[in-house]
Amino acid sequence: MLVRTFQLLVALACSLALVMSCLAAPVTTTEALVAAVNNGAEGDTIEVGPGTFELSAPLEPKSGMTIQGAGQDETIITGVASWKPSTKTLPDPEMKTQGLDTNAYLVRLPDKAAGVTMTGMTLRGPHVHGAIYGFGCTDLHLHDLRIQDTLWCGIRTFAMQRARIHDCEFIDAGGRWKRGGEPGVDGGITGGAIFAIWMxxxxxxxxxxxxxxxxxxxxxxxxxxRQGKQSRIHHNTIEVNFSIELPFENDEDVEIDHNICFGTISIPKYAGGPIPESGRTFHIHHNYFRDSYSIEFVRNGVEIDHNLFDFDLQKDHGNLISGFGKAPAGGPATFHNNLISNPGRGVIWINEPYSNLAIHNNHIITRTTETPRRDGLFGFNRECDFETISIRDNIIECQGEPRPLLRSKESYESTIQNNQLTNVADADRFENPTTDNHPGLKEPLKFECGVHGELIVDGWQTRPAG
Structure with a gap:
């Protein structure tokens, strides 16, 4: 009986503590915020009321903590004017923590923190290196944040697993430093709004x-x-010069889809890199690309499909896919069911020998560009294994200035068949036998993309959702 009574009292006390926690008033001062985080327990929810909270050192939320603001326009966390971390450590070392100033962030997660949530607030510079830093964090949940005006990056993590970063706004969140000088004067381009190592x-x-x-x-x-595995990047609107960069390391099963990209997606790896057991490193699909230098290559195990590439005739600076290396890459890669309007220099140019490349069921329309460009649409290294390269079942229309299909005589050894060609300058240099297949897209291209599907792609046309 005494044991049962004790259990009931414990349960009542726990329930009362939960009720009191729920009824606790939001913190309204910087001192109260810091005290709540420092003195709180793992799993606590800390509500932060409207106002500006000026820190002089990073907040360090414990595992399981939720820091809930009153809204992006209501709760603003920033640094005091005197908190100006040195920029001598920038650019940071990227792949290691030695030499990285982890105290130059508004929020520094304890190493291996689990289950931290932050939402409903603005994290703002201008003097800190970034907004949030974490090493070995798991189940990090960041949403409905505005991260603004930071020097190096917005969110900086190492060995992040099972994170969800969504419904956030990044404004000038990085790239504004000057080594050894006055912060914010000029800077480099190697920072990023989200900068993750081993995600x-x-x-x-x-x-x-x-x-x-x-x-x-x-x-x-x-x-x-720098290395993504089993991760997805989708429905983002990215209005910066390099939209997404995942270079060098051994990536696997990364899906990049339904984004609006005003800049480049960069995925190069020396010799294309290893192919994971799944057979796929990247799947890039249902995106809307606006810059003629859209994808930086090479990588093995890639599929690029169902995208709209829609370029400005006045900005014809890039090849849609560009590879700048020297080491031969074995592939494979497939480029299919895409719409390409106004490629600048060309559709694909790969400096290094590349094998096992399939280009099929695309619809390409070229128009006379500003320069104007007259190069072949596909440029391959003369040492490619052309028996493994196929260009088939595409519709290619050159309106205005004629364009060759290929740039080197060796490229004509590729398999070229069943393409519907209009005004292609070198059409007499290769056979293009017809088959029973239907040239062009296998199905109409229609999808939504960007933040919460804000843009509808309907064939060659786009329109705001709703």
């Missing part, structure tokens, strides 16, 4: 990335990651 089983979705500075020195990356 696994994570989702980055429905975020908006914008840049208000016009100076080229202020350009930066939207999403930058």
């Amino acid at each position: 696994k089983e994570s989702e980055i979705a429905h975020n908006r990335f914008t840049r208000t500075q016009e100076s080229k020195a202020d350009e930066f990356y939207g999403i930058k990651c």
